[in-house]
Amino acid sequence: MNNFLIRNTVIVTVFLSFAFESLAQTCYEQLTDTIRATITSVQAHDTILQNQDNPHFVILDVRTPSEYNPSHIEKAINYDYYSSSFTATINSLDKNKIYLLYCGSGTRSTLAFNIMTANHFRNVYNMSGGLSSWNANLFPVVTYTEPQFTYFGDSIRTFNNTPAGTTDSTCFTLTNSANSQLSITEITGLDGTVFDVEFDTQLLLDGSFNYTFYFYYSPDDNLSDSAIATITTNGGSHLVYLYGYPELSSSFTAENTSGDIHFLSINQGIYVKTKDNTESFIELYKINGSVVLSKQCSFISTEELASGMYILRATSGSQTGVMKFVR
Known part of the structure; x- marks a missing residue:
């Protein structure tokens, strides 16, 4: 992550003050704070740098596609405020993520901010002045779109005390942190092992949406097992380390x-x-x-x-x- 100068200590500190709670039904840690604010483009730039690898963080560009395509903030996801389906699309998003909104000058993003606030989104930030202010500060923009694979939780998954002849499972949640659709090409490394995986081979995941699938462990004896699964997508790949212990030892970790x-x-x-x-x-x-x-x-x-x-x-x-x- 690039080092940067924090230009506004108070607002950046607020962004970093995330409290977490474990919700088993979602398979990953969720934010619990509720923070809604309008911030400057300088503060927005710092916030984006601070959250580059945060799967909870989403940038929403609410301009029209004709405005978005020639120039937009990197990883920004385009949901057109003028679209008849805009409110329905927004309401289908995860209300526990962190959203940074912008438009051309700040008007449409303010209206979108109001919609999200009224619909109980927990963490929403509106960039005042829109892309005009962003460009005035000579912050970078891009013309391309591409998905980005990020994930929630730990890349090391352990199955403890799973008796031989039974099956245990652990869920894995990924998200598309950028624009364009994300698909899983393959998950390899488990053939010939006592681990398995089940996922949607037809998955097309839009930006900011999550997808959860499961790894399975079915030991056939009382020896420990391990494998390395490689998740390959059109937005990057990732290794998941799987460890299985039919009988958990009190000495060896x-x-x-x-x-x-x-x-x-x-x-x-x-x-x-x-x-x-x-x-x-x-x-x-x-x-x-x-x-x-x-x-x-x-x-x-x-x-x-x-x-x-x-x-x-x-x-x-x-x-x-x-x-x-x-x-």
Whole structure:
């Protein structure tokens, strides 16, 4: 994410003050704050930068297609205010997302803002001055449209205490964070495993809409299992790491596909145990992908790590293992 100067500390802080609650029926965390405001184009620019990877964040351009097509803010989704179906379309959107509205000068976006407020959308922001103000500040615009695949929640999914001969499931919700229609090309990596997936091969997902599908785990013995599913769409791809434990161990927090490498967590750190008791090449990453350490060893101390979520990968010859932990 690009670094930028926060020009208005108060308004940006408000945008960052998201409270979450877990709603099982939606398969992902939802925002609970209610914030509705009119902001300047400068504040809107900062807000877009701050929310580049936020699947809850949506930019709506309510101009006509003839105005939108030649020039619009990147990832902005076009819903024409003058369309007879505008109100119905708006009301079909997720009312718990964060919406930034704009038009040409601010008039239509204000009317759209009023409609969304009256219909109980929780987080709506109206950019005053519209694209005219945006252009006056020389902020970037684009001419192209393309979908963007983003997702809610964790890319590591764990099935615990699933007895052999039964099936457990976990839901995965993706969203189209930009314009044009998103489709799932394929989901690969599960053939020959005890994991499966069910999704709509005919899916055409419009901008700002969500789609939920399920991964399944059906163990046939009492050994742990894992697989890496690759979700490929016309708006990008993503890896989902699946781990299954028919019998949850109280000592080992994660195992690899072959079971040759185990991780033993204690208060001071993590022991890495291979089948032949040799040292492993250890790579420790933050959840954002940045490398914390990489070295040959059989134990890493976690006492000096900053708070956060980490992924630990161990390799010893043909043996590999991956675990996730929170400090």
